[in-house]
Amino acid sequence: MSESDLTVDVIVVGAGHNALITAGYLAKAGLEVAVLEAKSIIGGNTVTEELTFEGWQHDSCSSAHAVIQSNPVIRDDELGLISKYGLRYVHTEPAAVLPLEDGDAFVLHRSTEGTAAEIARFSRQDATRFVEMVGEWNSALKFALAGGAIPDRLDRASRWVGFRVARSQRCARGSLSRGHRPGHGHG
Numbered sequence: 001m002s003e004s005d006l007t008v009d010v011i012v013v014g015a016g017h018n019a020l021i022t023a024g025y026l027a028k029a030g031l032e033v034a035v036l037e038a039k040s041i042i043g044g045n046t047v048t049e050e051l052t053f054e055g056w057q058h059d060s061c062s063s064a065h066a067v068i069q070s071n072p073v074i075r076d077d078e079l080g081l082i083s084k085y086g087l088r089y090v091h092t093e094p095a096a097v098l099p100l101e102d103g104d105a106f107v108l109h110r111s112t113e114g115t116a117a118e119i120a121r122f123s124r125q126d127a128t129r130f131v132e133m134v135g136e137w138n139s140a141l142k143f144a145l146a147g148g149a150i151p152d153r154l155d156r157a158s159r160w161v162g163f164r165v166a167r168s169q170r171c172a173r174g175s176l177s178r179g180h181r182p183g184h185g186h187g
């Protein structure tokens with residue numbers, strides 16, 4: 001294809017998830033969009049690849065799709081990713097397993113209690129602190145999702161999580177009020 005054949009309305013450079021979401025919204029708005037990706041696989045840092053053994057698929061950047069769940073692109077399925085294209089999150093139990101050098105393994109569970117019990121095998125103090133930390137994170141999340149201020153009593157890490165969520169929510173809300181523009185970030 002020569003340059004003169006390129007008659008699209010918008011060219012998006014790079015096919016990371018932010019670019020793809022942007023391109024999806026532009027296409028939904030009726031524009032003709034071309035996405036140019038340098039690699040042979042699309043998705044940027046959200047790709048799944050065979051990195052070790054044949055048949056074993058890896059999330060190359062080990063990304064956590066947490067905050068994006070409250071973004072309109074997922075929450076309200078604005079681009080039909082769930083209803084039309086079959087996006088489905090698989091929540092495993094256990095959530096993650098870390099093999100240790102001595103043959104033991106550290107197992108992360110979906111429940112706070114399960115993970116705390118696992119941490120307690122190594123340190124009861126850390127297990128207690130973990131439960132406290134999750135409680136604080138959940139408080140921060142609740143305030144942020146409701147659009148409120150993050151309480152001062154939360155520690156620095158929890159406040160950081162809260163602010164990150166609040167910022168994401170502001171992006172989503174601002175995007176909608178400005179006329180249906182996508183938010184960003186898959187955290």
Ligand SMILES: Cc1cc2nc3c(=O)[nH]c(=O)nc-3n(C[C@H](O)[C@H](O)[C@H](O)COP(=O)(O)OP(=O)(O)OC[C@H]3O[C@@H](n4cnc5c(N)ncnc54)[C@H](O)[C@@H]3O)c2cc1C
Pocket residue numbers: 013014015016017018019020036037038039042043044045046060061062063064065185186187
């Ligand atoms: C190890 C790791 C773990 C992460 N974990 C998380 C997480 O858990 N949660 C979270 O929210 N964020 C996480 N992030 C950050 C998140 O992955 C990035 O913020 C996000 O991928 C950025 O998306 P993007 O679409 O803007 O760009 P990218 O995902 O970086 O994609 C850019 C794409 O553009 C292509 N490209 C670049 N230049 C050109 C060019 N000139 N021409 C054509 N194509 C080009 C690249 O090949 C690539 O495919 C992680 C990042 C890393 C590295």
